[in-house]
Structure formats: C-alpha cells, structure tokens
Amino acid sequence: PLNCQAKLKIAKTAQEQDFEETVLATDIDFEDIYLNINRNQYSDLLDVLEWKFAYTAILNEHVRLRLATFKWEVIKENLNRYKEYREIYLQELNHHKNEKRAQELEKQIDLFNLIYIRRTAQIQINIQLFSFKINLLCLI
Incomplete structure (x- = not known):
C-alpha cells in the first residue's frame, strides 16, 4: 500500500494569464511507503x-x-607464448632440456594449441633431418 497526498492546481491557459503562472502545478507528499507482498x-x-x-x-x-580472447593484446600475448613454447619444444627434441619454463607455458596454453605446436615442431624436425640426409647424399 502507498499512502500519499496530492495537490493539483490547474490554472488558465498560459496565453490567458500572460505566462505568469504554470498551467499545471502538483504537490505530492509521500508520508509512508510500505511494501507488502x-x-x-x-x-x-x-x-x-x-x-x-x-x-x-x-x-x-x-x-x-x-x-x-579477440582483443589484440591477448592475441599478441598468446602468439608470443606459442612461439616461446615452440622454441623450447624444438630444443627439447634436440635433447636440450628446459622443463621448468615448458611446464609453465603448458599450463597457460590450451590443449588444442599445445598439440598443434608440438606436431608442427615435430614436422619441422623431420623436414630438417630429411634435408640434412639429402645434403649428405648430394655430397657423396
């Protein structure tokens, strides 16, 4: 329930009273407002x-x-993380260990990108080995 008192004063039109008073004046007094549900x-x-x-x-x-995730700052940070992890994983494949930093990056990179980075690094190592073998055969 809402208890209030309202006073409404309606004057003549503004043109008839030479714009001296407002046409509609209201005064609403809210004594108490109760909310019952x-x-x-x-x-x-x-x-x-x-x-x-x-x-x-x-x-x-x-x-x-x-x-x-689609802000440029976040994309750039992720790409830097991916590149760093790729370099560390390449070193790991070449028997140079940097396990602590690799584990930190593995916690920050999602599984899909982690698998993708590892697979591309393995492909790069295979390509390097293949080109190395071809160069050896060409020298012989």
Whole structure:
C-alpha cells in the first residue's frame, strides 16, 4: 500500500494569464511507503533475482571471456607464448632440456594449441633431418 497526498492546481491557459503562472502545478507528499507482498510475489521476486544471477554468471564466465580472447593484446600475448613454447619444444627434441619454463607455458596454453605446436615442431624436425640426409647424399 502507498499512502500519499496530492495537490493539483490547474490554472488558465498560459496565453490567458500572460505566462505568469504554470498551467499545471502538483504537490505530492509521500508520508509512508510500505511494501507488502504475498508469498507468490516473493517467490516470483526470488525467481527474477535467480535469473539475473544466472545471466550475470554466464555473461562473466563465457561471453566476456570469449570476447576478451579477440582483443589484440591477448592475441599478441598468446602468439608470443606459442612461439616461446615452440622454441623450447624444438630444443627439447634436440635433447636440450628446459622443463621448468615448458611446464609453465603448458599450463597457460590450451590443449588444442599445445598439440598443434608440438606436431608442427615435430614436422619441422623431420623436414630438417630429411634435408640434412639429402645434403649428405648430394655430397657423396
């Protein structure tokens, strides 16, 4: 329920009174405002709040996270990470170990890109070995 008093004053048209007073003057006095809701209204309010929470959670966890991955700064950081990991993995394939940094980068890189980087590094090593063997055969 809402308890209020309202006073409404309607004057003549503005042209008839030479624009001296406003045409419509209101004075509303709210003494007390009470909010009474029944059980069904309370349940509906909780449902709305639950949906708002779910919307915010999904927005923050999925939508904004996906949008953030397409910022140039993030793309550049990821590419630098990928290049660094590729170099470390190439060194690892050539029997030079740098396990600590490799493990740090493996935690930051997703599985798909990790497998892709490793596979391209293995292909590069195979190409280098093949070209080395061809060069040896050409020298003989």
